[in-house]
Every structure is written in C-alpha cells, then in structure tokens.
Amino acid sequence: MQITSTNLTRAAGLAAVASGLLFTAVQVKHPEITLDFITTTQWKVRQGMKVAMATLALVGIAGMYLRQVRQIGILGLVGYLLFSLGYLAMLCVETIALVVTPMIASTSPEYVGGIVAVATNASSDADLGLFTALNMCVAGGYIVGGLVFGIALYRAGILARWAGALLAVAAVATLGPLFVTMVNQRLFAVPNGIAMIGLGWSLWREQRSTAADVLPSSARAQLDPSGAR
Template sequence: MSSTSLQRLSGISLLVGSVLAIAGGILGIFSSNPADSMGIVGSLIQFIGATLVILGLPGMYARQAQRAGIPGLIGTALMICYILILGAFGSALNAVLLPFIATHAPALAQSEPPGLGIFFMVGGLLGALGGISLGLSTIRASILPRWAGVLLMGSVIQVVGDFFQSPIANLGFMLVMIGFVWLGIALLASEQHDARVQSEFSTSATRV
C-alpha cells in the first residue's frame, strides 16, 4: 500500500471513527439505565468508532513520523492502548455484558470486580501519558494542526474526572475525539494537496 493510500484511509478512519464515538458518547449521557436500549445502541456505536480510530492512528503517526520521532511513536502506542481499553473494551462491556447483568442480577450490577476497576484505571493513566506525549509531538512536528494536538491532552481531564467521578470525564473524552476529527480532516486535506503537487510535478516533467 502506498503512503498516499495509507494516509487517505487513516484520515477517513479517524474522521468517521471519532464522529461515531462522539455520537455514541452523547447517547450514553442521556441513558441512566444500563439495560436501556439507547445506552446499548450508544455503546455499540462507540465500540465501532473506537475501533476505527485505532485503525487510523498508525497512518496519522506515519504522516509526521520524521518530526514526531520516538515520543510520537510512544504516544501513539499509548493512545491505542487507552482507546482499546476504555473505548473498545469498555463499550463492548457496556453493550453486551452489563445490560444482561442489570436485567438478571440487578444487585450484582451495582458493583464491579476490583480487578476491573484497576484495569480501567491503568487504561486511563496510559491515555493521560499518551495524550500528553502524542499531543506535544504533534505540536512540535507542526505538520498536522497544533491545536488538534492540544485537544488530545483532554485525556488527562478524562482521567481526573473518572478518578473523582465527575462529569468532566465526558468533556475530556469529547475533547480527544474532536482532536481526532480535526486530525482526520487534516490528513485528507494534506493527501489531496500532496496528490495535486505530484500531478503538477508529473505534468512539468512530461513537458520537459
């Protein structure tokens, strides 16, 4: 696969995935019952969105790899782990297992295994470190929008919100996904720019 094709697919994957993740998160906000159909649909949408974002991250890093360097690579890997744990796995859990438990064992649904909480806490910490590392690397690289890199640091807000069980956790998640929307659009725009430049270069070479 050419770098141009990888960049295009990554841009589409990030854009569509982050929009779906935002839509799923909004549906989840208006659902208070784990067995509610709106919450289940929102979790499924968020699962699909998180999966697409994960698939788009390697191409995003490849676009700025030379300037983002090792910190950018580490940040990308950590963000993949973060989205895999809290986005994909967490959403799948909320969509499939939690509604079943809430329906057949309501008392059990009021608590969670201690190991699961630690698992999600580790995922959040990885996201905080990944958001800072990838965000700063994106800002420093100056290839993709710098403010999108700032938005990726919203993962820190999500971790703090989850720790204190505050609604600001949702704000942090939204900021990260908006950052990925911006990066997806930027990847598609730069891909079109590169294709135009390459076409003009080929035309000039033919004339010569």
C-alpha cells in the same frame, strides 16, 4: 481505487474524523447509567457507537503516527503506544458493556452494579476481577498517552498544531470530574472529540495536497521532450 500509502493515510484521516464525531455525538443527552438503562435499546445503540468510535480511533491514530514517524521521534512513539493502548482497552470495555452486561444485568446485578459504579466514578464493594485493571489501562493510556502524543504532534508540526495542543489539554481535562463535580463529566470528553476531528481533517487535507503536487510533476515528466527521447 488504487491502494497506495497516500490513499491509506487519507482513509486513516477520515477514520479519525469519524471517531471524533462519534465521540462527541454519543455524549449528547446521554442518560444516567443505571441497571435499568443497561437493558434498553438506547444503551445498545450508544455502546455500538462507542465500539465504532474506539475502532476508528485506533486506525486514525496509526495513520497520524505513520505519516510523521521520522519527525515525531521517540516521544511520539511512546505517546502513540500509550494512546493506542488506552483506546484498545476502551474498545474491550465498551464491547463488554455492549455484549455482556445487558445479558447478565438480571442474573448478576451486583457485578453489573460494580461496573456502573466504575463508569460513574462511584464507590463499590463488588469484586470485578480483571475488569478493574482493564479500566485502569483505559484511564492511564487515554490520559497519559493523549498528553504525550498531543505534545509530540505539536512539536512535529506536520498536522494542525492547534489540534495536537488540544489533544494534550483534553487528556488532562479528563481528570476534571474528580475536582469539578457539579459539571456534567461528559462535557470533558468533547475537547478530545474536537481534537480528533481536527487532526484527522488535517491528515486528510495534507495527504490530498501531497497527491495533488505529485500528479502534475508526473504528467510534466511524460510531456518533457527530453523524457520522450
């Protein structure tokens, strides 16, 4: 396969779709996070899915931005940088949860317990060092960046506008568990997954249509008698 900007952008669209699917799937029947659960195989599988999700999201978001860099303007640039920062910090957090926490759960239960408290929005007196700041980057980048980037995508009108609007709404909905405690907080992650699927699919289809439009014109140029002369 020839490496072109169109093919790379289409690949970014598929990456966004895969990210959204993983983000949605990992929420299904997710057990309560406890010290015991962190040492299980299921924890490692789910965390591996989250690491892959964050990685694919970074690729997909970059493709969305580069496809409409002129139309999306300064607002889009700010949203892209913040949203990417959120997913990059999320990648770091999920990698730590996958690689580090299972290994130290028995030797440093207080520290791991503090991480569990952060993940479940509970209070803890554990000193987590810079992990707290890293987690704040996740929250700030994901929520503020998702809101701004979603609005910018909607205004640009290149990709599916409903998906851009849903991304903005999903970012704000992340705050839902702080106010609606009786609802499973993982339900609030589903809209973001759907938005990523919609945006990624829209990006893939848009680039596919562009490639289909270019090919016939090239073929016509070759067959044009004036071109032969």
